[in-house]
Amino acid sequence: MPVEYQEELAIMAREQGVPKAVVIRTIIKKSIGKKINSIKNTSPLLSLAKLNFKGGPKDLSSRVDYYLYGEGSK
Numbered sequence: 001m002p003v004e005y006q007e008e009l010a011i012m013a014r015e016q017g018v019p020k021a022v023v024i025r026t027i028i029k030k031s032i033g034k035k036i037n038s039i040k041n042t043s044p045l046l047s048l049a050k051l052n053f054k055g056g057p058k059d060l061s062s063r064v065d066y067y068l069y070g071e072g073s074k
Contacts (some may be wrong), residue, residue, distance in 0.1 A: 001009075013020045060067060 009023055012023045014021065041055050057063070057067065
């Protein structure tokens with residue numbers, strides 16, 4: 001571990017009044033928690049909803065095949 005990380009870790013542990021191991025575990029838990037939350041919030045439908053499309057053909061829902069595949073679709 002780089003010296004500057006060790007120094008920062010020691011400062012954080014001293015400020016919180018806990019051992020360095022507790023600080024390390026807390027940092028790991030927060031990091032893993034963020035990753036898990038980001039995975040949960042990346043469903044394909046949610047991603048599409050965030051694009052915030054506006055407009056489009058009025059008959060899109062009833063003629064989706066036509067707009068996806070072209071003229072010969074019904």
